[in-house]
Amino acid sequence: MAPLPISAALRSRVRAFPPLTLDVALVLLVMVVQLWPFFSRQNPAGPPWHWWGYLVVTASALPLLGRRRAPVVALLASLVATGSYDLFGDVPAQPIWYGALVATYTVAVRSAHRPRIVVLMITVGGSMVISSSETALRSGVMFIAAYAVGRAFAASRAHAEALRERAERLEHERRLEADRAAVRERSRIARDMHDILSHAVSVMVVQAEAGPIALTASPARAEAAFDAIASAGRDAMVQLRRILDLLKDDDGARSPQPTLVELPALVEQTSGTGLALTYDVRGEPVPLPPDVEVAAYRIIQEAITNTVKHSGAHSADLRLAWQDDTLMIDIIDDGRGSASSLPSGGNGLIGIRERTTACGGTVSAGPRTDASGFQVRVRLPLTPRGATV
Numbered sequence: 229m230a231p232l233p234i235s236a237a238l239r240s241r242v243r244a245f246p247p248l249t250l251d252v253a254l255v256l257l258v259m260v261v262q263l264w265p266f267f268s269r270q271n272p273a274g275p276p277w278h279w280w281g282y283l284v285v286t287a288s289a290l291p292l293l294g295r296r297r298a299p300v301v302a303l304l305a306s307l308v309a310t311g312s313y314d315l316f317g318d319v320p321a322q323p324i325w326y327g328a329l330v331a332t333y334t335v336a337v338r339s340a341h342r343p344r345i346v347v348l349m350i351t352v353g354g355s356m357v358i359s360s361s362e363t364a365l366r367s368g369v370m371f372i373a374a375y376a377v378g379r380a381f382a383a384s385r386a387h388a389e390a391l392r393e394r395a396e397r398l399e400h401e402r403r404l405e406a407d408r409a410a411v412r413e414r415s416r417i418a419r420d421m422h423d424i425l426s427h428a429v430s431v432m433v434v435q436a437e438a439g440p441i442a443l444t445a446s447p448a449r450a451e452a453a454f455d456a457i458a459s460a461g462r463d464a465m466v467q468l469r470r471i472l473d474l475l476k477d478d479d480g481a482r483s484p485q486p487t488l489v490e491l492p493a494l495v496e497q498t499s500g501t502g503l504a505l506t507y508d509v510r511g512e513p514v515p516l517p518p519d520v521e522v523a524a525y526r527i528i529q530e531a532i533t534n535t536v537k538h539s540g541a542h543s544a545d546l547r548l549a550w551q552d553d554t555l556m557i558d559i560i561d562d563g564r565g566s567a568s569s570l571p572s573g574g575n576g577l578i579g580i581r582e583r584t585t586a587c588g589g590t591v592s593a594g595p596r597t598d599a600s601g602f603q604v605r606v607r608l609p610l611t612p613r614g615a616t617v
Contacts, residue, residue: 251293258289258326265320273318281319284309288327295334300343303331307351323366329374336378337385348375419526419579456500463497485522486529488513488548494525495546498532503561504543505532511550520608523583524557527591530580531559531604539563539602557606564600580604 242250262285266277287309291302306327313319328351335347351371495507516524528546535544541563549556577593584591589608596603 247296248293251295254330255289255292258292258330259286261326262289262322265322269320271318271320275318277320278316278318280316281313284313284319285322288313288325292327292330292334295331296338299331299334299338300347303328303335303347303351306331307354311354324370329370332371332374333378333381336375337382344375348372415582419583452500456497459500460497485518486525487521488516488525490525491528491546491548494529494532498536501536503536503541505546506543507546509548509550511548513548513550514610516555516608516610520555520587520610523587524555524606524608527580527583527606528557528559534577534604535559535561535563535602541601553610555608555610557604557608559604560596560601561603562599562601577604580606584608 263282266281266285271277288306291305291309295302306325310322310325310328313322332347332351335344339347348371352368492507495505498505532544532546535541539561541561544559544561547556547558547560549558580593581591584606587608589606591604591606593604594602
């Protein structure tokens with residue numbers, strides 16, 4: 229049950245005061261209540277009440293000023309004072325000693341287990357020994373009740389502290405996960421931008437180098453080369469726009485990521501560089517998880533870009549084999565090494581490995597064993613990593 233608004237507001241106002249101020253107010257309140265019998269009753273013997281009673285009442289309440297720092301000492305000092313109350317007869321009866329009860333409550337809240345039990349036994353046992361049966365029973369019940377209330381408050385406060393710490397831990401973990409997700413997203417965007425620009429620039433440079441040569445010998449071929457440059461540039465702009473859309477804060481519609489359906493267009497664009505690229509699909513294609521499909525497209529794009537930039541190949545084969553639970557991707561060329569003036573960024577195969585590993589797949593890359601050339605083989609699972617069937 230949630231606390232009432234008035235009660236919560238009152239507790240909040242009380243906690244706003246310094247602890248010493250609260251303890252001074254508590255001491256004054258206990259003294260007023262404890263001294264009330266001195267003013268509300270008259271001494272049957274006639275003379276005023278003995279000054280000893282006033283002194284004992286004050287002495288029983290003052291130890292509460294140190295109850296937060298030394299609760300056991302405060303309780304024992306209050307008990308010693310109240311035990312000497314009846315040394316003189318001309319004092320009014322005191323049915324309840326509030327200072328000792330408050331000190332018992334504080335011991336239950338603030339002290340360790342062993343001191344709490346020892347003090348509880350002393351207070352209850354002492355009441356049984358030095359008081360009459362009626363007074364002993366009443367005092368014992370009150371001390372046990374004060375102790376129980378203190379332990380209930382301590383348990384409630386410990387539970388609230390545990391909940392607060394758990395909430396802080398969860399919030400900390402949430403922030404860490406958000407930071408990790410941001411790092412992963414930045415890495416993914418960086419890989420995508422690398423793949424897009426690397427492929428487009430490679431196609432454009434190859435065509436630009438071939439254009440002047442073809443301009444005099446074959447104007448039609450030169451025109452096709454310049455068309456390929458323009459097409460590659462436009463395609464790069466479209467894909468970069470997709471990436472930049474992901475960085476926007478608005479929730480508007482965003483262009484989809486590339487999929488395997490767009491591979492024929494990629495093959496056609498690459499063939500315009502002079503590389504005879506064939507595309508072969510075996511098996512029955514099945515829907516892929518979005519992250520796996522984007523990764524597959526980017527892996528193929530990067531492998532083809534590497535072939536154009538570094539292999540000096542005349543022909544290459546792109547093969548997709550759909551199996552029961554796996555998509556096999558092979559990019560094979562007949563190159564003998566780099567014949568291009570394009571610089572190497574050194575991130576191609578690294579990006580391919582990172583994307584493959586992120587999808588739970590495997591990759592191998594190296595020279596062909598059956599002929600000259602280079603081969604990249606990628607195995608991607610058809611179900612997301614960690615998914616159960």
